[in-house]
Amino acid sequence: xxxxxxxxxxxxxxxxxxxxxxxxxxxxxxxxxxxxxxxxxxxxxxxxxxxxxxxxxxxxxxxxxxxxxxxxxxxxxxxxxxxxxxxxxxxxxxxxxxxxxxxxxxxxxxxxxxxxxxxxxxxxxxxxxxxxxxxxxxxxxxxxxxxxxxxxxxxxxxxxxxxxxxxxxxxxxxxxxxxxxxxxxxxxxxxxxxxxxxxxxxxxxxxxxxxxxxxxxxxxxxxxxxxxxxxxxxxxxxxxxxxxx
Ligand code: ADP
Ligand code: MG
Numbered sequence: 001x002x003x004x005x006x007x008x009x010x011x012x013x014x015x016x017x018x019x020x021x022x023x024x025x026x027x028x029x030x031x032x033x034x035x036x037x038x039x040x041x042x043x044x045x046x047x048x049x050x051x052x053x054x055x056x057x058x059x060x061x062x063x064x065x066x067x068x069x070x071x072x073x074x075x076x077x078x079x080x081x082x083x084x085x086x087x088x089x090x091x092x093x094x095x096x097x098x099x100x101x102x103x104x105x106x107x108x109x110x111x112x113x114x115x116x117x118x119x120x121x122x123x124x125x126x127x128x129x130x131x132x133x134x135x136x137x138x139x140x141x142x143x144x145x146x147x148x149x150x151x152x153x154x155x156x157x158x159x160x161x162x163x164x165x166x167x168x169x170x171x172x173x174x175x176x177x178x179x180x181x182x183x184x185x186x187x188x189x190x191x192x193x194x195x196x197x198x199x200x201x202x203x204x205x206x207x208x209x210x211x212x213x214x215x216x217x218x219x220x221x222x223x224x225x226x227x228x229x230x231x232x233x234x235x236x237x238x239x240x241x242x243x244x245x
Pocket of ligand 2: 045046165
């Protein structure tokens with residue numbers, strides 16, 4: 001899904017140059033659920049923004065789902081952002097409207113009309129476990145529930161890739177866990193590739209693979225023992241049950 005080689009991003013202003021990514025390599029398989037960890041300022045958000053087409057790399061190569069992002073025109077970028085990727089952020093103030101209901105918030109970005117739009121929005125809210133809250137205004141929902149609405153919106157146009165930047169950053173441990181379980185469930189059920197950026201070590205235990213970034217370069221890769229699918233299969237076949245009992 002993602003092939004990123006020698007990626008460089010330099011932010012330039014009049015008197016300053018910040019090298020945010022300095023030759024970063026990253027490869028992500030289709031259907032993977034992975035986390036990128038690293039200290040604040042290590043370049044995690046910069047990387048995610050490149051992957052999501054929100055900003056252009058300075059050098060290197062980057063292809064997502066077979067598309068060469070460095071060759072994109074502005075028009076290609078708009079199409080890509082709209083159709084190929086879904087974004088979830090730590091704060092939802094930029095994409096959720098507090099005085100609208102959960103249902104209205106999810107309906108807004110859907111590229112359908114009338115009844116089909118409503119049905120699709122209900123389906124999405126069901127997928128994120130919010131069927132019972134559709135008529136509540138956003139301002140009446142908890143932080144975790146609001147994050148679920150944001151995830152529903154990110155999935156609205158059926159992207160192949162979901163990018164999440166510190167999605168549990170403003171949630172307590174219990175809610176963070178629930179949001180992570182939701183990511184795992186979505187990854188498993190609809191096979192969507194998910195890249196989560198975080199500095200939360202809790203998260204790292206819940207994904208297929210963890211890549212750590214330091215100073216704009218990948219510094220280590222930690223392979224998980226089992227993927228979620230393997231874990232489920234093992235549970236179903238009874239292997240490992242003793243440990244759980
Ligand atoms: P992280 O998400 O890991 O905290 P970032 O990708 O936000 O790291 O930032 C990496 C580096 O790039 C930091 O030194 C940061 O100050 C700098 N940076 C990020 N965005 C910009 C920007 N728009 N302009 C200038 N410098 C930036
Ligand atoms: Mg960041």
